[in-house]
Amino acid sequence: MRWFLALCAASCVVVSARAADPAKPTAAQLEYFEAKVRPVLADHCYSCHGPKKQSAGLRLDTSTGIKAGADDGPVVVPGDPAKSRLIKSVKRENELAMPPKSPLPAEAVAVLVEWVKSGAALPAETAQGPAVDPKKHWAFQPVRAPLVPAAPNPKGESRNEIDAFVGAKLAEKGLALAPRADRRALVRRAYFDLTGLPPTAEEVEAFVKDAAPDAWARLVDKLLASPRYGERWGRYWLDVARYADSKGYDLTRERAFPFSYTYRDYVVRSFNEDKPYDRFVTEQLAADLLPLGADKRPLAALGFLTLGRRFLNNQQDIIDDRIDVVTRGFMGLTVTCARCHDHKYDPIPAKDYYSLYGVFASTNEPAELPLIGDMPRTPEVIAFEKEVETREAAIVAERDKRHAATVAKLRxxxxxxxxxxxxxxxxxxxxxxxxxxxxxxxxxxxxxxxxxxxxxxxxxxxxxxxxxxxxxxxxxxxxxxxxxxxxxxxxxxxxxxxxxxxxxxxxxxxxxxxxxxxxxxxxxxxxxxxxxxxxxxxxxxxxxTDIALADAEKIQNRADRDAIAAIRKKVDTFKAASPHAPPRAHVLADNAQPTQPVVFLRGNPGNRGPQVPRQAPEIVTPNRKPFTQGSGRLELARAITSPENPLTARVMVNRVWLGHFGHGLLRTPSDFGVRSDPPSHPELLDYLASTFVREGWSVKRLHRAIMLSATYQQSSAVTPEMYKLDPENRLLAHQNRRRLDFEALRDSLLSASGRLDLTEGGKPVDLFKAPFSARRTVYGLIDRTSLPGTFKVFDVANPDTHSPQRFQTTVPQQALFLMNSPFVQEQAKSLAARKEVAAAKTAAAKVTALYRLALSRNPTADELALATRFVAGDDPKSAFGAWPQLAQVLLLSNEFAFVD
Incomplete structure (x- = not known):
């Protein structure tokens, strides 16, 4: 066992990254302040502690004022609500009860408490100087194809336009691109980037030996054509779409979405088919309004809108969530900051928010979801359909009985x-x-x-x-x-x-x-x-009192609603759990009469302001016209995908770049507003965006252009000079070494063990329930109500909200999972028992087979000697003997978990 511990000490996963600066607020913390805290302060505090008046010297409309506090000292102690005078005042626990006339609503107090408890994050103050028109911000200007610079190429290597833009920036600092990575690193990088799976040792060796000039291009094309590509890049999009298989807390209905998987499968299929991105966007907003022909599967695209949280069925919050996922997901605009007031920084007035509100308020989710595929007429399917009919008839009977009783009571x-x-x-x-x-x-x-x-x-x-x-x-x-x-x-x-x-x-x-x-x-x-x-x-x-059944819901009391909902919930649960339910799409439908939106003053639906038309935000459609076609969803989709929209192509290009380098050219991929840092290579971003549109919005072409560049193919080795001049590698003087995300890590464990199940699509599976599923992680169940702790430990995206990029943390639980979890131990045992290992005649041959299966290479002489000594005393009767232990050490190694 001591050999195992020694090997673990040498090989277990360590992240070579600096700890996050605790003083620097995260994007999520700042978003919470802008979306939740600032509206509370604006509604209840600015009149006495704002720009015109600062009672007791306290100003709460600026970060500086909040930090400074009142005349007699600070009012906020970050991380400690109990010691924060601001919290004591709003809780009316001291002599300075605030607001003085009436208590703050309980939900507003809770917002302030949570903000202080999580560190009281505040945005940095903008520099004082001449006012700059936010409409002139670079991201709101039209995309123009820039001239490609004549960048130096001292080595005479084959380079493309991307390299010209990157090389020109490097030359300004006296730097140049790093040498090309070795071929083994390149093939592994390509496989993980495009498929999320490791190459086999044979695939690595084949590429290393292929001396043809187009070997790299052929490898990229092969991986782009693989069905594994859509599973990898589809998962990235599911983060953007805040995908989950359940609604979150819903007290009256079944919490599971019975057909959420059809949206996930639509996304995977769209990436594999290289569906033009503008069509991809349009279908996710208005597939039901397009001429689809016989193939109705694109209706599942509307899951982008319908698979969000249900906020205890609060319609204002549901619509706010849909506005957020559309505007941040497609255009990098934080429009929901304008729910309660005009956006503090970006040119997005509250009127534009409520114009979009009217679009989604003009829709409904039909009770009967449309079929998008057939199931074979097996006895099980026929039995399922009959059972559904019986259960739904019970709902109708209960509704009719209660309706008759209610009408009789009204008489x-x-x-x-x-x-x-x-x-x-x-x-x-x-x-x-x-x-x-x-x-x-x-x-x-x-x-x-x-x-x-x-x-x-x-x-x-x-x-x-x-x-x-x-x-x-x-x-x-x-x-x-x-x-x-x-x-x-x-x-x-x-x-x-x-x-x-x-x-x-x-x-x-x-x-x-x-x-x-x-x-x-x-x-x-x-x-x-x-x-x-x-x-x-x-x-x-x-x-x-002659009230028709069509109006039954309008006269139901709570007891009626709860009784019918309980029966309906059982039907929904049955549909969600049955493997024989034919696939359906979670869709939206336009209301017969569109909603005429009004501005909710301070975000309060009971405080109605002026009417506004349903239309796109002015900043992306200067010559906009009010929507006239139903809800306006199709018109909104056309405004978003218009080549004249300055944001849509830039945002998607940046997301793809992020997937290949670990960081986008703009490091806030869902916020292109005036508070974002400028892109590291603005001309390159516009070059890629203009080319993306010109070449038919093809995501696969974009991948190919990036991966064929010398910039992408660089070594990840960092020289002291590089690190000194550019510690965050914003200039791209080398490739970034990256740790596998949870999906790629788990799939790689299954691949190494020989158990990976490559079945495509279908209902989600529970990944953490024994016997453990061998499906790819993208097909795992995402339950908002009870998100598995392992997902949280490994920084899987929170499905409650749109997620622009994964956080990356290093916590002890990650190493403990890899060392102790039954799932990982099961894969180690399976790896040690694979036929390639079992059939080997000598210990050295078995060790070599393990290395080839786990790390896609042969062991070095030292590794071979160390490993053979370790397994020499193996007890074949042990439950977890030396060979599984050696297999687990390889699965825990940095080499397994990192991509150079």
């Missing part, structure tokens, strides 16, 4: 009296006043509106039943007992008049109760008299 005298009294009490009321009264009395708006319209029509027709009711309502309450009966018109229906005369009501409410009992009295047998027919008309067909 009882007490309910009729409640609604009639509400109609009388709101004769002169409108809007919010009516809504407040209905809320206080727990009445349904639909039923109230029907009674109000019915009574108005009856009065207009001089009904002998309802004109007297209006007359009673006009009697002052203090005189009601004495004057009510005298106020009845002579034309009053005799049945109503007799009921009121007999009861002698003392209040309007008592009179309405009597009136309702008369209306609800059972008609006598036989043909009713004229008077009886007049009274019965209120509850007859077409009357206020």
């Amino acid at each position: 009882e005298p007490a309910a009729v009296a409640e609604y009639l009294l509400a109609v009388l009490d709101t004769r002169d009321a409108r809007g919010e006043e009516v809504q407040n009264l209905l809320r206080q009395r727990d009445l349904t708006r639909l039923v109230y509106d029907r009674w109000r319209e019915f009574v108005a029509a009856e009065v207009k027709a001089k009904s002998a039943v309802f004109v007297p009711l209006q007359a009673l309502a006009a009697v002052p309450e203090k005189d009601f007992e004495a004057k009510a009966l005298a106020a009845l018109p002579q034309s009053t229906n005799p049945l109503v008049a007799k009921a009121l005369t007999d009861a002698k009501p003392k209040t309007l409410k008592a009179a309405v109760d009597v009136f309702a009992k008369a209306l609800c009295a059972a008609p006598p047998a036989g043909t009713p008299s004229k008077e009886q027919a007049e009274v019965a008309r209120a509850l007859a067909k077409g009357g206020p």
Whole structure:
């Protein structure tokens, strides 16, 4: 065992990166401040602690002011809400309760507490100087193909335009491109970049021996044509799309998306087919509005919009999430910062936010999802369909039963009296006043509106039943007992008049109760008299309580909704779990009548501002026109993919560059706004973006251009001079050494063990439940409600929100997982038991086979000698003997987990 520990000490994964500067806030922290904290401060604090007034010397509209605090010292202690006077004040726990007049809403207090607890991150102050028009920011200018510089090429190597731009920047600093990486490093780099899987030893050796001038280009083309390519690059896009297989917390519906996998499979297929990126974008916004022909699979693209969090079914938050994933994902614009106020930095007014809000508010998610593929008519599929029919029939039966019971209750005298009294009490009321009264009395708006319209029509027709009711309502309450009966018109229906005369009501409410009992009295047998027919008309067909099944949901109470939702949840759970459900798409559909959006002042839906048209943001469509085609989703997609849009091509090119170098030319890939750092090579970015559009938005062509460059093929070795001049390698004087992300690491473990299952597509699988699945990690279940801890440990993207790039941390749990997890140990055992190892006749041959399977190479003489000594005392009866231990050491090595 000590040999195993010694080998681990020499070989286990270590990240050669500096620890993150704890004082420097992360992009996520700054985004939380801008999206959550600043609106709270703006709404509740700026009036006394803003630019015009600083009570007690405290200013909260600037980072400098927040850090400085009040006249008597700081008010925020980063990381410690209990010691922060700001938190104590808003919690009203000290003598300076703030705001002074009324407490801060609980959710606003929670936002401030979380902000302080996580470090109270603040954005850096902008330098003071002449005001710069944000519309002149480089990213908002049209993309122009720049002239390719004549960069030096002292070695006479084959170089392309990318190298010219990079070489010119390097020459300014007296640097040059690093030498080409060795062929073994190159082939491994290409395989991991394009497929996320390691090459075999035979594939490495074949490339090393291939001396043809086009060997590298042929290798790149081969990997781009592999179905593994779409699985690798599709996973990158799923981060952008905040993909998950569940909705998050949803108290009334099944939390799993039953057909989320169809979106994931659409993305993988689109990358493999090299679908033009502009078409890819358009389908994800408006596939249902395109002429698709017989192949309906592109409808699954709408999962880009529909597979986000459900925020406990808060529609404002759902729409905000959709705006965010569209604008940051496609255009690198942080538009959701304008939900509560105009964007603080970028030229995005709140009006533009609500123009987009109107687009998505004009859509709905249909209950019946469209089929996008057939299933073989097996007995299991037929049984599944029958079971679904039975379960859905139960929903209909429950709905019908509860609807009938609700209508019957609405026809009882007490309910009729409640609604009639509400109609009388709101004769002169409108809007919010009516809504407040209905809320206080727990009445349904639909039923109230029907009674109000019915009574108005009856009065207009001089009904002998309802004109007297209006007359009673006009009697002052203090005189009601004495004057009510005298106020009845002579034309009053005799049945109503007799009921009121007999009861002698003392209040309007008592009179309405009597009136309702008369209306609800059972008609006598036989043909009713004229008077009886007049009274019965209120509850007859077409009357206020004749409510169609189509409006059933509008009159349901919470008990009804919960009961029906419980049955529906069981149906959804059955569909989600069944392997026999035919594939469907989670789609959007346009409403019959588009929403006319208005600005919600301070983001409050109850505080409605001016109307705005549905249209694209002005900064990307200067000559925009309001959308006229339904919701406007297709028009929005065309605005985003227009060659005139300055952002879309730049953003996608930058994402692809990030995937090949570990960093984008712009290091904030989803924020191209004025607060972002400038790109390291702006001319190169525009060259690639203009070429990308000109060549048909082909992502594979973009890959090929990047990978055929000498810049990409450089060695990752760093000289002291390089590091001194450019420690972050922004000038690209060498390639970046990169650690495998979790997907590539797990898939490589399975590949080395010989167990990797390359089955494509289908329902997601639980990766962490024994017996462990051997599917590629891209097909693993992503559960928002309970994201596996291993995903978090290895920095897998948080599916709650759009993720522009992976964080990269080094924590002990990563090494502990690789050393102790049953999954990794299982792969080590499988690697040691592979036939190539088992069939070897000598210990040296077995060691060589292990190295070739794990690291795609033969061991050196020293490695061979050390390993053979280690396995010499192996106990074949051991549960985890020397050979599996040696296999695990190789799987834990830096060489296995890093790409040079």
